Amino acid sequence: MTGPFDEMSEAAWGRIFPFLRPIEALIRDSEISEIMINGEGVVFFEKDGHMKRACGLTIPERSLQVAARNIARALGDEISEEKPVLDSRLPDGSRVAVVLAPVSVNGTAMSIRKFQNRRYNAEELVRLGTLTGEVLAELRDAVLAKRNILISGGAGSGKTTLLNALAAFIPEDERLIVIEDTSEIQIDKPNLVRFEERKQQPGLPAVTIRELLKASLRMRPDRILLGEVRGAEAFDLLQALNTGHSGTLSTIHANSAPQSLTRLTTCVMMAGVELPHKAVRSQIGDGIHFLVHLERRQGKRVVTQVFAVKAYDAVLDRYDLEPIYEYS
Numbered sequence: 001m002t003g004p005f006d007e008m009s010e011a012a013w014g015r016i017f018p019f020l021r022p023i024e025a026l027i028r029d030s031e032i033s034e035i036m037i038n039g040e041g042v043v044f045f046e047k048d049g050h051m052k053r054a055c056g057l058t059i060p061e062r063s064l065q066v067a068a069r070n071i072a073r074a075l076g077d078e079i080s081e082e083k084p085v086l087d088s089r090l091p092d093g094s095r096v097a098v099v100l101a102p103v104s105v106n107g108t109a110m111s112i113r114k115f116q117n118r119r120y121n122a123e124e125l126v127r128l129g130t131l132t133g134e135v136l137a138e139l140r141d142a143v144l145a146k147r148n149i150l151i152s153g154g155a156g157s158g159k160t161t162l163l164n165a166l167a168a169f170i171p172e173d174e175r176l177i178v179i180e181d182t183s184e185i186q187i188d189k190p191n192l193v194r195f196e197e198r199k200q201q202p203g204l205p206a207v208t209i210r211e212l213l214k215a216s217l218r219m220r221p222d223r224i225l226l227g228e229v230r231g232a233e234a235f236d237l238l239q240a241l242n243t244g245h246s247g248t249l250s251t252i253h254a255n256s257a258p259q260s261l262t263r264l265t266t267c268v269m270m271a272g273v274e275l276p277h278k279a280v281r282s283q284i285g286d287g288i289h290f291l292v293h294l295e296r297r298q299g300k301r302v303v304t305q306v307f308a309v310k311a312y313d314a315v316l317d318r319y320d321l322e323p324i325y326e327y328s
Helices: 007-014 021-028 061-074 122-128 133-144 159-167 209-216 233-241 257-269 277-287
Strands: 032-038 043-047 050-053 085-089 095-099 109-113 149-153 176-180 192-196 223-226 249-253 290-297 300-313 318-326
Touching: 021 032, 021 043, 061 085, 061 095, 061 109, 122 133, 122 159, 133 149, 133 159, 133 290, 133 300, 133 318, 149 159, 149 257, 159 249, 159 290, 176 209, 192 209, 209 223, 209 233, 223 233, 233 257, 233 277, 249 257, 257 277, 257 290, 257 300, 257 318, 277 300, 277 318
Parallel strands: 149 249, 149 290, 176 192, 176 223, 223 249
Antiparallel strands: 032 043, 032 109, 043 050, 085 095, 095 109, 290 300, 300 318
16 A cells, blocks of 8 residues: 655655655555565565565666665665665665675575554554454563563564553553664653664764663663664673673564574673673573564564563573463
8 A cells, every 4th residue: 555655754755766766666565564675676575474576676786776875875875886785764664775796695685674654552452363362361470570581583573563552551650771772662651761883984973872872871771672682792781681680672583482592692792701501691691581583484573482480490491381382
């Protein structure tokens, strides 16, 4: 369904539409969530959870490269033969990733993940079949009890959407600090502070998620919402979870709920800390209370696993996980 953008989106895309005219209708289509260009002759898009090819669309390689450079300049970044990879965000929240030829062998590759203004509340997710009413009740109680919840899944599985829905249950009188690499969490609370990572730019140093997480601990948060755990910031998050900062919600890329704990351990070790492996896993067992995993099944995003983390058994080197729900 194509239609007019709001003012922010129109301003965000206005500079680059002249170079992407062949796919302008795809960008404007509110039902299309992502567009992928595999060189000048191959365009795919995602609609209603399904990947489709856009037949008959061609964007010349020269136009793709010019568009990439214009996007980079508009965002205070750069892309060139010396720096052929771009990962940036437009002012409306849409994300653009580019790899230039000849590093991209088939020609310049571009992926556009459009920012979704549509917010789904928890009840709508139940109606859509993302999770059951019973699972929602369990997770709502966990949020209200200030349990720490780690949401896992692959790219586009609905992790941030679920985090948004669960965050709505946080009481209005609590102070929230939201930390993200790219602003995606849509939450409206009276006492809310947002931090966003800054990548290194010409004349400006990077400000990392880890630095922002450390800063947040000095700002009296009742809860911390960390958009995604990706690296060394996991160590600082783990210290916060084990020193009284409860009620945290975060996401992580993983293939299953149990595997998310392994991924979290790996991220903690990226901080270069001198801690035994079992000590890290023990702290994770104490700091994480619930695991929620999402997958894409037949075009739908669904919660497939929920576990309560009971403890870590150092003798057997394994977590004691209590199954709450498994999708069948």
